[in-house]
Amino acid sequence: xxxxxxxxxxxxxxxxxxxxxxxxxxxxxxxxxxxxxxxxxxxxxxxxxxxxxxxxxxxxxxxx
Amino acid sequence: xxxxxxxxxxxxxxxxxxxxxxxxxxxxxxxxxxxxxxxxxxxxxxxxxxxxxxxxxxxxxxxxxxxxxxxxxxxxxxxxxxxxxxxxxxxxxxxxxxxxxxxxxxxxxxxxxxxxxxxxxxxxxxxxxxxxxxxxxxxxxxxxxxxxxxxxxxxxxxxxxxxxxxxxxxxxxxxxxxxxxxxxxxxxxxxxxxxxxxxxxxxxxxxxxxxxxxxxxxxxxxxxxxxxxxxxxxxxxxxxxxxxxxxxxxxxxxxxxxxxxxxxxxxxxxxxxxxxxxxxxxxxxxxxxxxxxxxxxxxxxxxxxxxxxxx
Numbered sequence: 001x002x003x004x005x006x007x008x009x010x011x012x013x014x015x016x017x018x019x020x021x022x023x024x025x026x027x028x029x030x031x032x033x034x035x036x037x038x039x040x041x042x043x044x045x046x047x048x049x050x051x052x053x054x055x056x057x058x059x060x061x062x063x064x
Numbered sequence: 065x066x067x068x069x070x071x072x073x074x075x076x077x078x079x080x081x082x083x084x085x086x087x088x089x090x091x092x093x094x095x096x097x098x099x100x101x102x103x104x105x106x107x108x109x110x111x112x113x114x115x116x117x118x119x120x121x122x123x124x125x126x127x128x129x130x131x132x133x134x135x136x137x138x139x140x141x142x143x144x145x146x147x148x149x150x151x152x153x154x155x156x157x158x159x160x161x162x163x164x165x166x167x168x169x170x171x172x173x174x175x176x177x178x179x180x181x182x183x184x185x186x187x188x189x190x191x192x193x194x195x196x197x198x199x200x201x202x203x204x205x206x207x208x209x210x211x212x213x214x215x216x217x218x219x220x221x222x223x224x225x226x227x228x229x230x231x232x233x234x235x236x237x238x239x240x241x242x243x244x245x246x247x248x249x250x251x252x253x254x255x256x257x258x259x260x261x262x263x264x265x266x267x268x269x270x271x272x273x274x275x276x277x278x279x280x281x282x283x284x285x286x287x288x289x290x291x292x293x294x295x296x297x298x299x300x301x302x303x304x305x306x307x308x309x310x311x312x313x314x315x316x317x318x319x320x321x322x323x324x325x326x327x328x329x330x331x332x333x334x335x336x337x338x339x340x341x342x343x344x345x346x347x348x349x350x351x352x353x354x355x356x357x358x359x360x361x362x363x364x365x366x367x368x369x370x371x372x373x374x375x
Contacts, residue, residue: 008090008091008099008100008103009099009103009104009105009106010106010107011106011107011164013106014106052101052102055081055084055085055086055101056077056081057077057078057080057081057083057085058077059077059131061085061137062131062132062135062137062138
């Protein structure tokens with residue numbers, strides 16, 4: 001498949017992410033910095049681009 | 065009741081879209097898209113793995129429009145769902161739904177039932193660590209809560225587990241749970257859901273208890289189920305709906321399989337409600353609740369059409 005999943009979220013990672021979101025993330029510059037970093041990591045730099053709307057089922061998959 | 069078949073087949077591609085079907089992925093078999101794909105959740109909700117049983121039933125049963133029957137990939141995905149589920153077993157044998165280390169009785173009961181049936185339907189050997197879940201469910205009495213549908217799911221899961229593994233203790237524990245459900249049934253016929261009866265959850269409990277009766281035709285349970293149907297029948301209107309007032313939990317879904325197994329006239333009302341598109345069905349529901357209701361629709365369809373191997 002074209003878009004193989006990367007490392008899943010974990011409780012510790014989510015806690016750290018949320019802590020950032022509700023502290024530094026309230027400041028516009030930090031929020032924009034985070035967004036740019038995520039876009040670079042998930043969309044532009046990754047070997048497999050993250051596309052949220054991908055990987056729904058299609059009947060083609062039933063055939064070997 | 066062709067509406068049941070059509071709804072199941074309309075939901076199957078949606079449910080498959082919830083699953084990580086890439087066998088090279090580290091989350092292969094995970095059915096919680098919010099975890100494996102969007103990464104918005106930090107752990108997978110074990111209830112989503114119940115999709116595995118739906119896939120196993122679709123793989124095994126040939127009926128009109130079922131494009132999944134006999135497809136090896138569908139079999140592999142069903143087993144992957146069960147295998148991913150057991151990977152998330154807590155050290156004590158329980159599973160989580162809402163948060164890590166929840167040790168949820170409800171989720172452990174329902175998801176165990178589906179995983180056990182997936183392995184059984186597909187003739188696959190279950191992992192040894194499944195025994196830990198059997199022990200956890202057997203010991204857990206959930207005494208502070210009177211939630212009959214969860215207890216019925218635990219009883220059926222333990223009974224199915226005893227059939228799969230030959231472990232007699234699980235069958236004893238299953239019957240102890242049935243004893244409690246029957247003893248706590250209100251004299252008017254409802255099974256307790258917290259502090260009263262609930263029409264929607266009564267249909268869930270009746271579906272599970274009717275399935276239990278197919279495995280073990282206990283006389284006291286048969287009587288309890290008859291009282292249960294007598295309570296629910298007059299509450300349901302001609303389109304399968306009912307007044308929300310006076311229900312302890314306010315559930316609005318109606319599980320049809322108990323009525324199908326009983327050949328109960330409420331089925332005609334469900335059919336009318338579905339035909340008129342006025343009855344809550346899986347297509348209206350969110351991902352979490354669509355799974356359980358789709359499974360029950362599929363079991364009901366297989367029962368009514370006589371077309372399937374559902375055991």
